[in-house]
Amino acid sequence: MNKIFLLLFPLLLCGCSHDMNRREIDEINIVLVLGIDYTEDEYTLSALYKTGGGADPEQGGSADQEEIAEGSGKTPYAALEDLKLKNKKTITLAQTGSFLIGDSAAKNGIDTCLDFLSRDETIKMESLIFVTKSIDAKTFIKKGMEAKQKIHEDLEAIKQKQNEMFTRLDNTLVNLLNEMKQTSSSILIPYLISDESSFLIEGYTVLDQMKLKDYLDKETSTGVDFIRNIIRRHPIFLEEGVGLELSYTSTDLKTHLNDKEVTVIINHDFETMIKEVTTEEDIFTRKGLDKLTQAQNEYIVKLLKKATDYSVNSGSDILQIARLVEYNHVREWKDMEKDWVEIIPDIEYQYVLNSKIDKSFILGNVR
């Protein structure tokens, strides 16, 4: 029996090696960024990869360049196959860290864009998804390359900044695929804009029923981040000539139902530290600190209101209240689900803020 097994084992392994897409790492193009666009009933994929000229140990690195390859087809998958066909080397999306969805493709529906990605077993589920604001992904990438930007590195830098600012990243592929299951709420994906020689995230793209509806401005997006309780750090600039930074923040949403009237109570606790004082006034008195606390509360309420007002006025559930109601009021949700779009503008929001300015006031006024 053992001898039969020993004879069969190499055969089994040989069989495996034929069916396992054996490719040496230098025989493939590792796609770092993939742009997805939709124009004239056709999808275009733009794959950005590095071409290394071989490592020179004396130089201590490789003289690599970023190149872009394109493929088009009736569907994103057809476009990917076209891309593979046209490219000299095999293409792999296994290392792709960022997927850029062009404005037009997002308007046509992100479900089509993300479906083929979700079915590729090699895709990293924590890859980040961005929308390029009012521009095709291909043009966005090309403009960056013309501006001598390292696209992949700039997008990595954006990821680093997101990690610094937020406690979690909601624009990963796996999160978006999960959010897509709840169709009553809007999906928010950060959008990218080009600044002279770098990329920036300004705010969120609002997608209703998977299709791009609007771009949120910076303040509304920050309000959404506060309500979603994902803020790690955020500067607060008060008109009193004081700059603060959040040292702790926590948001808790509670929903109350009265028939089909929904009231959402936003409990927001936060602490700040004084980072800058540009006023002559002595703010380090009890009265001065109370005044600052009041001012920072008003600042945050203003941000929160921006987000809630947008939701009420546009009828888009950008705060994902549907998920909250579904979770907290299971029975009632069954009746409300079909009318949810009509309910959104009638949701009442209440704000309960509790904040304090921490520690740094012991330094006193240095002026």
Next chain:
Amino acid sequence: MENFINSSLIKELFSQSNDVLVRPIKINQNNIIIHMFCVDGLINQALLDEALLRSLKIDPYLAECRTERELMDYLLGGGAYHVFTKEEKDYNLLLKYVLSGMVAFLFDAEQKAIVYDIRMFEKRSVSEPQEEGVVKGAKDSFIEVMRMNTALIRRRIRSEYLVAENLSAGRISKTDMALLYISNIADINTVNRIRDTINKIDIDSISTPAFIEEYLIENKNSIFPQIMYTQRPDRVAANLSDGRIALVVDGLPFVYLLPCQLPMLLQSPEDYANHYLLGSSLRIIRYLAMIVTIFLPAFYIAATTYQNQMLPVQLALSVQAAKQNVPFSSASEIIGLLIAFEVLIEAGLRLPKAIGTALSILGGIVVGQSAVAANLVSPAVVVIIALSGIAGFVMPNQDLSNGIRLIRFLMAILAAFSGFFGLAIGLILIITHLCSLDNYGVAYLSPFVDVEGRNQKDTLFRFPIRFFLRRPEDIAKKNKKKQKEQEKSV
């Protein structure tokens, strides 16, 4: 026909051997002639002259001995005094004693002999262990003389329960062995099994360690060492007190310990010489090194040939760039360099020390660097092989280290065929094989596989000594308590 003790017979037997002496000695005026029978070079000649021959020549009481029997009784009663004095009538045993270095006086009329142990042959002095050296700890190690080795052990265990049974194996070599165990701790069934195994060895000679090891291990096809050897008497003493059994073989400068489990092979005496946190850290590093040395080359092949998504993107890019101009596949590079590494080790072992160092420099640095510069191998592969090789040398047991070197090849080949699936298959095979190993009734992975979680205090982590309250459950079958539980301080 059975042989009997007779000087003429023995003289004839060794007539062509010039180093074997059979000399007549006339004792007194009663015409009693006995024969001295010994091997030149194996005896302490000064002691022979002083303690034996001198007594035989000048002792006035010998004149009163009229028969050989009287003479024998007188000598055995203290006439010629030595610590080990024995009357022997068995011809074969007599030959064995003399050929192992003792001296015998033959009494032809009685067909008997008196044997004196005045062995002295060239031997090394007790020195520092070459393989298991420690900074903080005892510096003595075993030598090639069995009795010296048993003495080194006895020096550390002054218990009346320490048993040292003499055994012998080898039809021609008649190699002496001593089976040591503590009778009120060790499992007597295991002792009996080992004794029976040794007694059943029917081979010409025990010329190399493999001759005895292959008889003692239970799974002869396993590459994992199932018998542990150590050069350190303190280690043997510690294992004896845990209930294990030691086998001292004359001519080998180490002692075997049985039963042997995998965790034992990853322990070093240094673990117990340092603070328990440091000892535990070192042990964890050893386990990590074992994983690295087995799987790193295979991981590289799998990641660069099949599942490149397993590499972080920056690493994938740098590996890709480094490999760009290398004409060989990752598998060929890795397996080729692994073979080159083995060749270097072999060459280093065979050469004199001074040339060996030069060879290491030539092979490691010059050839390695030139191969990279000539784009024959990528720098990443050199780093992988170097890391894997160094990690392999972290193993405290040379047998384990050698076994792992072979497994490393197997894993690399599996990864070359089917990437991480091959690696997974290899891992499953290794674990299944380790789980199936049994060493004198004790699981090889014990105490990791103890479902009740006993005796885990000296495995991956080395707990403080005060926690070692009981001896290993599956080794020590009686007297399991190791130390008294300390009272908690108030």
